[in-house]
Amino acid sequence: MYLRPATASLAMPPTGLSLVMPAPFGKLGIRVSDEFIHEIVFLPAEHPLSGPDHALAEIAGRQIQRYLTDPDAPFDLPLALRGTRFRRRIWAAIGLIPRGRTLTYGELARNVESAPRAVGQACGDNPFPLVIPCHRVVARHGPGGFAHERGGYLLSAKHWLLQHEDAHPSGNQAPLPGLFQVQDD
Known part of the structure; x- marks a missing residue:
């Protein structure tokens, strides 16, 4: 995991979440830009699944899925500093x-x-x-x-x-x- 400052030119995707994935406790949403993860959110079980609509969202989804299977799985994601x-x-x-x-x-x-x-x-x-x-x-x-x-x-x-x-x-x-x-x- 590393935190890097996100510059003003990195706009959030206009549609919001780039991936909504299932989790044992509901759903998880991931908001990304071209270079950074901007947010991971917990969502209720009834929230619809979507995406991934971005390569970084797919990478984040795979890492989160590994963690949900194995609590020792590490994360290596570019997190937008905020x-x-x-x-x-x-x-x-x-x-x-x-x-x-x-x-x-x-x-x-x-x-x-x-x-x-x-x-x-x-x-x-x-x-x-x-x-x-x-x-x-x-x-x-x-x-x-x-x-x-x-x-x-x-x-x-x-x-x-x-x-x-x-x-x-x-x-x-x-x-x-x-x-x-x-x-x-």
């Missing part, structure tokens, strides 16, 4: 949480010298779920919310992802020492 410096710092820290591990919003906040609520907001604003595994950040007593929601298909997706990765939100381990030395740009 969000504030603070959000990018939180997303980088989330990307360092290994599969099978979870951290609470408070634990992650302490590791990045922030506040739990700010970490939760950054998790909810993550434009690249799965690639930046915000589902691995949980509440002290349970899974917490997901994509700014506290129920419905989004929380079901978080439960599925944690189970798929054999992570247990009620059994958080201590933060990994030195893991979150994330630098600002």
Whole structure:
């Protein structure tokens, strides 16, 4: 995974999503331009399938499908850099949480010298779920919310992802020492 700044000349496809693919918890949509993944979104099961209408969307779809089959499958996608410096710092820290591990919003906040609520907001604003595994950040007593929601298909997706990765939100381990030395740009 690598984040690169997207330039103003890279327009989003006018039709929106370049691929809508099935997932065990509903559907996933991928928005791309010629060079970058701009967004991965969780969609309800009834959303219609479409695409891929772009080579990069097809590549992203294959990588996501591999992950949905094998939680250890890596991602190597060109992600369009967006969000504030603070959000990018939180997303980088989330990307360092290994599969099978979870951290609470408070634990992650302490590791990045922030506040739990700010970490939760950054998790909810993550434009690249799965690639930046915000589902691995949980509440002290349970899974917490997901994509700014506290129920419905989004929380079901978080439960599925944690189970798929054999992570247990009620059994958080201590933060990994030195893991979150994330630098600002």
